[in-house]
Amino acid sequence: MNRKIHQLCMLLAATITTLWWPRTCLIITAVDADPQINLLNRGCSQYNVTNASEFYTNLNATFSDLRTQLMENSSHFATAQQVRGSNPVYAMVQCRNYLSAADCVACFTAAVSQIRNCSAANGGRVIYDGCFLRYESAGFYDQTTLPGNVGLCGNITASQVTSFTAAAGSLLVDLQLATPKINGFFAATRNEVVSSGGSGNVTVYAVAQCAETVSKIGCQDCLNVAYNNLQSCLPDTDGRAVDAGCFLRYSSTAFFSDNQTMNIAPFLKGGGNSRKKGIIIGVAVGGGGLLLIVGFLLYFKLSRKPMADHRGDILGATELQGPVNYKYKDLKSATKNFSEENKLGEGGFGDVYKGTLNNGKIVAVKKLAILQSDRAKANFLNEVTLISNVHHRNLIRLLGCCSKGPELLLIYEYMANSSLDRFIFGPRKGSLNWKQRTDIIIGTARGLAYLHEEFHVCIIHRDIKTSNILLDDSFQPRIADFGLARLLPDDKTHLSTRFAGTLGYTAPEYAIHGQLSEKADTYSYGVVVLEIISGQRSSEVKSDAMGEFLLEKAWKLYENGLHVELVDATLDPNDYKPEDVKKIIEIALMCTQSSPALRPTMSEIVVLLKGTSYLENRSLTRPVFIDSDKRVQGDTSTSTGSSTSNATASTSQLSGR
Numbered sequence: 001m002n003r004k005i006h007q008l009c010m011l012l013a014a015t016i017t018t019l020w021w022p023r024t025c026l027i028i029t030a031v032d033a034d035p036q037i038n039l040l041n042r043g044c045s046q047y048n049v050t051n052a053s054e055f056y057t058n059l060n061a062t063f064s065d066l067r068t069q070l071m072e073n074s075s076h077f078a079t080a081q082q083v084r085g086s087n088p089v090y091a092m093v094q095c096r097n098y099l100s101a102a103d104c105v106a107c108f109t110a111a112v113s114q115i116r117n118c119s120a121a122n123g124g125r126v127i128y129d130g131c132f133l134r135y136e137s138a139g140f141y142d143q144t145t146l147p148g149n150v151g152l153c154g155n156i157t158a159s160q161v162t163s164f165t166a167a168a169g170s171l172l173v174d175l176q177l178a179t180p181k182i183n184g185f186f187a188a189t190r191n192e193v194v195s196s197g198g199s200g201n202v203t204v205y206a207v208a209q210c211a212e213t214v215s216k217i218g219c220q221d222c223l224n225v226a227y228n229n230l231q232s233c234l235p236d237t238d239g240r241a242v243d244a245g246c247f248l249r250y251s252s253t254a255f256f257s258d259n260q261t262m263n264i265a266p267f268l269k270g271g272g273n274s275r276k277k278g279i280i281i282g283v284a285v286g287g288g289g290l291l292l293i294v295g296f297l298l299y300f301k302l303s304r305k306p307m308a309d310h311r312g313d314i315l316g317a318t319e320l321q322g323p324v325n326y327k328y329k330d331l332k333s334a335t336k337n338f339s340e341e342n343k344l345g346e347g348g349f350g351d352v353y354k355g356t357l358n359n360g361k362i363v364a365v366k367k368l369a370i371l372q373s374d375r376a377k378a379n380f381l382n383e384v385t386l387i388s389n390v391h392h393r394n395l396i397r398l399l400g401c402c403s404k405g406p407e408l409l410l411i412y413e414y415m416a417n418s419s420l421d422r423f424i425f426g427p428r429k430g431s432l433n434w435k436q437r438t439d440i441i442i443g444t445a446r447g448l449a450y451l452h453e454e455f456h457v458c459i460i461h462r463d464i465k466t467s468n469i470l471l472d473d474s475f476q477p478r479i480a481d482f483g484l485a486r487l488l489p490d491d492k493t494h495l496s497t498r499f500a501g502t503l504g505y506t507a508p509e510y511a512i513h514g515q516l517s518e519k520a521d522t523y524s525y526g527v528v529v530l531e532i533i534s535g536q537r538s539s540e541v542k543s544d545a546m547g548e549f550l551l552e553k554a555w556k557l558y559e560n561g562l563h564v565e566l567v568d569a570t571l572d573p574n575d576y577k578p579e580d581v582k583k584i585i586e587i588a589l590m591c592t593q594s595s596p597a598l599r600p601t602m603s604e605i606v607v608l609l610k611g612t613s614y615l616e617n618r619s620l621t622r623p624v625f626i627d628s629d630k631r632v633q634g635d636t637s638t639s640t641g642s643s644t645s646n647a648t649a650s651t652s653q654l655s656g657r
């Protein structure tokens with residue numbers, strides 16, 4: 001994984017090199033000049049710029065300040081900030097000290113052009129071999145080690161495994177120890193690997209560097225983490241460790257000229273434990289037998305695996321990639337000019353069409369029915385960036401968008417099996433067995449738990465219902481339409497919540513008072529679970545039943561211990577165990593309690609669903625039953641436009657219960 005990324009980065013870097021290279025420099029320093037624009041890590045964060053023109057003005061001023069500092073004083077480190085207004089920019093650049101002043105500026109120039117890809121993100125970073133550039137909307141100069149720190153290993157194993165590991169290992173230990181004590185927090189050094197088999201001597205080169213604005217202790221901490229990350233690269237011939245406040249790199253190929261090496265011995269005196277540990281590792285490996293080597297190799301293999309997983313996020317802000325932009329005319333032809341025949345449905349936010357792209361890929365294209373003001377467009381791009389970064393197997397992937405045509409369009413992955421409502425109430429009613437239904441119940445809970453608790457921004461769906469839960473080829477659930485409610489204009493959100501939610505699924509505190517929390521989704525989820533189990537719509541009164549809405553009916557059956565009577569008659573009774581039915585119905589009723597505080601969080605629900613305990617000790621409180629619901633529902637079926645007044649009218653009746 002790392003290697004692939006690495007190779008990709010090399011490729012990217014090679015492309016960039018050809019782009020930026022200043023011709024005048026070519027003639028003068030063609031041989032030595034190397035700004036080392038090999039891309040190691042990049043990312044953008046925080047897409048919440050509120051005033052783009054102000055932001056870009058600040059960003060440009062900051063970059064030009066950094067450039068002046070690098071050029072006029074030939075320095076290798078600079079910070080600059082523009083804090084006026086509501087979109088402040090703080091920035092930092094650092095070149096490896098072995099670069100010439102010209103190479104440093106060249107590396108910075110490349111980094112600026114790369115980081116501008118973040119466009120209106122108010123955070124971004126680029127880490128090259130030669131330099132590092134970062135900006136954020138708040139100060140970060142003292143940051144040292146952050147989640148996402150990572151070791152990037154080479155792809156060639158050193159020929160003399162033991163001696164190379166020993167030599168490189170002790171070199172890195174020395175650097176880790178000495179660098180925080182050196183003025184400017186930079187050290188470059190090398191170590192000879194003495195060949196035992198006559199295959200030629202090898203030299204290991206290494207550098208360590210901390211941001212000049214961190215403390216000595218901070219530098220130590222950061223390099224300590226970096227050292228641990230690099231250990232798992234050995235015995236590869238190359239390794240780099242990147243983090244917010246420091247950089248550590250070694251290679252068997254010289255990447256700085258010999259006259260840059262420093263004598264770090266004076267800084268190692270009184271070095272204490274780390275130094276001893278280094279020597280011990282060195283000696284043990286150098287003198288050890290085959291067993292030790294095997295052990296080491298095993299250790300490297302094992303310890304390397306998890307590294308691939310914590311990529312990105314190195315500078316604390318979660319990495320967001322921009323959405324893919326599709327061309328309007330491509331989407332128009334993919335959907336046969338948004339023809340009726342390609343229409344998949346009408347969602348709360350606009351119509352959805354099936355589209356076949358030029359490459360044969362089938363997608364779902366949603367035409368957003370929101371105002372196209374500049375403000376709405378800016379919001380749109382921010383939200384779309386956010387949504388397109390949501391990756392979870394129970395959530396529909398947003399593939400990209402199109403904001404350059406007459407309508408705002410969203411492009412989603414296409415689900416051939418359509419939505420859950422068709423399988424529960426619709427044309428294919430009764431075709432899902434018990435196992436499939438419980439899988440859908442658990443998967444939906446997982447998807448919501450991710451949106452609420454695991455994604456770096458809490459996304460409340462606000463409109464969970466069976467028609468928003470799509471099914472993939474193996475009937476696993478994929479929640480659709482999340483994040484879109486945030487696109488509604490600010491001044492409309494409170495009122496429009498009654499539109500955004502669908503009566504019958506909407507939590508009472510949200511429907512009536514507009515009080516929104518993730519527990520509103522918990523409520524809707526509980527209603528959906530009851531629908532899945534019973535095959536009855538929450539808004540429908542069954543003539544054969546007790547003449548009540550689903551929620552009220554479920555509650556009464558629960559109170560009388562008759563849970564099993566709620567189960568869809570199309571299900572085979574041999575398919576499910578009564579105690580499982582009981583558990584799931586009780587979980588659903590926990591979700592629909594009238595007090596949001598009493599409802600469990602979605603991650604708790606996942607645990608409850610998967611657990612074997614039967615919740616006997618949990619006493620449930622009664623849900624709110626909306627008497628007027630019958631009337632409201634009756635009205636909405638004839639005219640959706642009038643539902644606002646009906647919902648408002650029902651308020652007084654509801655609060656009386």
Ligand SMILES: *[C@@H]1O[C@H](CO)[C@@H](O)[C@H](O)[C@H]1NC(C)=O
Pocket residue numbers: 006007010155156
């Ligand atoms: C190692 O990576 C370099 C570039 O990163 C590439 O040119 C080379 O082909 C790779 N070697 C192997 C054995 O994968």
Ligand SMILES: *[C@@H]1O[C@H](CO)[C@@H](O)[C@H](O)[C@H]1NC(C)=O
Pocket residue numbers: 051053054057085
């Ligand atoms: C954006 O900021 C600039 C000042 O940098 C100000 O003149 C302008 O009015 C602001 N625009 C908005 C929409 O706030």
Ligand SMILES: *[C@@H]1O[C@H](CO)[C@@H](O)[C@H](O)[C@H]1NC(C)=O
Pocket residue numbers: 053056057060
């Ligand atoms: C900032 O700099 C970029 C690139 O030089 C330029 O395209 C853009 O217009 C500038 N923006 C402002 C607000 O100065």
Ligand SMILES: *[C@@H]1O[C@H](CO)[C@@H](O)[C@H](O)[C@H]1NC(C)=O
Pocket residue numbers: 068069072073
């Ligand atoms: C260059 O260094 C001097 C002395 O340290 C300092 O006063 C000056 O502000 C620096 N110039 C720039 C452009 O940072």
Ligand SMILES: *[C@@H]1O[C@H](CO)[C@@H](O)[C@H](O)[C@H]1NC(C)=O
Pocket residue numbers: 046048049050086087088122137138
């Ligand atoms: C953007 O969001 C981040 C984190 O949510 C916050 O720290 C920052 O101040 C925000 N920036 C602006 C310009 O609103």
Ligand SMILES: *[C@@H]1O[C@H](CO)[C@@H](O)[C@H](O)[C@H]1NC(C)=O
Pocket residue numbers: 015016019113114115117
């Ligand atoms: C980012 O910027 C660089 C340099 O300006 C450019 O070559 C590259 O294609 C852009 N896009 C990405 C995804 O890096």
Ligand SMILES: *[C@@H]1O[C@H](CO)[C@@H](O)[C@H](O)[C@H]1NC(C)=O
Pocket residue numbers: 192194195198199200201
């Ligand atoms: C390797 O280094 C050792 C000790 O520095 C030296 O004696 C030997 O001649 C070197 N071998 C080669 C092939 O350079």
Ligand SMILES: *[C@@H]1O[C@H](CO)[C@@H](O)[C@H](O)[C@H]1NC(C)=O
Pocket residue numbers: 032257258259260
């Ligand atoms: C270091 O060596 C390089 C060539 O390898 C040379 O261009 C440079 O001037 C040298 N620097 C010093 C300070 O001697």
